[in-house]
Amino acid sequence: MPPQLPAGGAAAAAAATASDRLTLPAPFSQIPFYPLxxxxxxxxxxxxxxxxxxxxxxxxxxxxxxxxxxxxxxxxxxxxxxSPLAASGNKYRKLEYIVPDILNSHNTSNNNGNKVTTLVTEGAIQSNHTVQVAAVASSLCLDSLVLLHENTGAGLRTTTDRASFLRTGNVQLCKLLDAEVRIVPPGDDSAVVEDDLVGPVKVLEELRGRGKVPYWIPSGASLHxxxxxxxxxxxxxxxxxxxxxxxxxxxxxxxxxxxxxxxxxxxxxxxxxxxxxxxxxxxxxxxxxxxxxxxxxxxxxxxxxxxxxxxxxxxxxxxxxxxxxxxxxxxxxxxxxxxxxxxxxxxxxxxxxxxxxxxxxxxxxxxxxxxxxxxxxxxxxxxxxxxxxxxxxxxxxxxxxxxxxxxxxxxxxxxxxxxxxxxxxxxxxxxxxxx
The missing domain is CATH 3.40.50.1100 (Rossmann fold)
Structure with a gap:
């Protein structure tokens, strides 16, 4: 079952539906939606x-x-x-249907009635997805943590300027958006994602130990x-x-x-x-x-x-x-x-x-x-x-x-x-x- 739209999100969803003038058949039209x-x-x-x-x-x-x-x-x-948000691209469309679930997640047993405080996601060093998650977190007044894996893809391995690759482009934007950026080197098991739906257990447990309430978004938001x-x-x-x-x-x-x-x-x-x-x-x-x-x-x-x-x-x-x-x-x-x-x-x-x-x-x-x-x-x-x-x-x-x-x-x-x-x-x- 799709999540129910949280209080405060209904007006935004109604405005979005009216503004883009799309006629969606039910039950599609009834799924909660938050405009980004x-x-x-x-x-x-x-x-x-x-x-x-x-x-x-x-x-x-x-x-x-x-x-x-x-x-x-x-x-x-x-x-x-x-989108007016940073590094506009395809992830914002996906996140428009995920945001209502983020705002509703305090109703789940996992969070014991506590509202989400931190969005957590991962990607390659120059991941576009991580920037868009960080921008959404900022727009919702939430924290964000992005895990950037050195061994994902060949961009870092083949660059002629390793130091620049690790600090410019999307990495720079994530930091500008006030995300906590962790560069994950090969062999570091602290951020291992054994199940895409569950997320990096050690990282999430660490955040909970710091009093945070994390919400995991899989790489690219695809397996959400x-x-x-x-x-x-x-x-x-x-x-x-x-x-x-x-x-x-x-x-x-x-x-x-x-x-x-x-x-x-x-x-x-x-x-x-x-x-x-x-x-x-x-x-x-x-x-x-x-x-x-x-x-x-x-x-x-x-x-x-x-x-x-x-x-x-x-x-x-x-x-x-x-x-x-x-x-x-x-x-x-x-x-x-x-x-x-x-x-x-x-x-x-x-x-x-x-x-x-x-x-x-x-x-x-x-x-x-x-x-x-x-x-x-x-x-x-x-x-x-x-x-x-x-x-x-x-x-x-x-x-x-x-x-x-x-x-x-x-x-x-x-x-x-x-x-x-x-x-x-x-x-x-x-x-x-x-x-």
Missing amino acids: RYPHPSPIHPLPHLTSSLNRNKSERNSVSSQDSPRITLWAKREDHS PLGGLGYARCAFEIAAQEKSILSLSVSGGGGGGRFDYIFVACGSGSTLAGLIAGFKLLEKTEAIIQNNGRLLPPRRVIGILTSPTKPRAYHEERILRLARATAGLIGLDPERDITPDDVRLDHRFVGAAYGLFDPQTKAALETLAHVDGVVVDPVYTGKVLRGMMHWVAEGEIVKDWSARVGAQGISGVDEVNVLFMHTGGQSALGAYADI
Whole structure:
């Protein structure tokens, strides 16, 4: 059962629901929600120069004329412009559904009627998630403690300026936000997380011994029971934006009036899983509205893996599990409505290690900055950008789209709209001295 909204949070939740004008079906609409973002959707805008360049490359590489294949138009969903809080990015959407539970946790037996005083989380040295948790703690007048693991990823190991990597970027922001920052060296068992749902037992016991009441948020907020709800909600936001934005398409094409492909990073997993569940619920709603008439193929959400530490099958199972958990909360049948076919992961762009800024990702990052003036990060969105560019330039989207619309006997769709989920992370750029 989702937590009940605490006293003082009901007005905020009502204001949030009214301000973003989303119509969510029950029971999704009844889940407590605490606004951390602006009272309007994060913007979506076209990437005109990257679009032109990649469409040209697609035709040249595949010897296909513009008359023979649909034009692909690229757009960016700017989650890095979604909140007034520090280092805006995708974690704030997740935390909007977790905050009511934080404020309600004094009612649980674990806290013996005492209100939470301290948010505790963990991540790699340049974790974006930890900054956003620290910012939320500040906004709620709570303390925060972040555990930054030296042995997570290759960023620290491969940097040419170790001292700078340990003090700049997101580390600097966490400290500015008054978080207690602990750098955890390899072999230090004091902050070991044996169970993601339980957290680092020794650290939490230490805080309780100091009179604190800690609340554990797993890395990336993905394994929190409510972690997928934010991006299930985002699916409805994207659908609402489609109606006005795509009628103003810069290319003037006759697309289906929606975003057909959505590319997003897959790290801890609940951003992707939430989108999968949210779009599945949305598609069921759309099918009812359109009376089961001729529909385009479902929107395809493609996750770009950002770490090679686990095989793709491991991530596929994890995403399926997270998507089904979210589906059960928002009114879907987890087993029937969410299937393995809904989980689309591409592992070709992970590079040699998590957090390692490889030359191909650097080239993609520089390309977007040079042609459209948009900056992405080296760990997540840079790899998503690289993957999306590959799918367009190599004709993989056209091939996939043609097969799907052909199977449904649909013709006359001459534009495919592709959405790049910019989930933030630029605050870590300062630590990557080689950029």
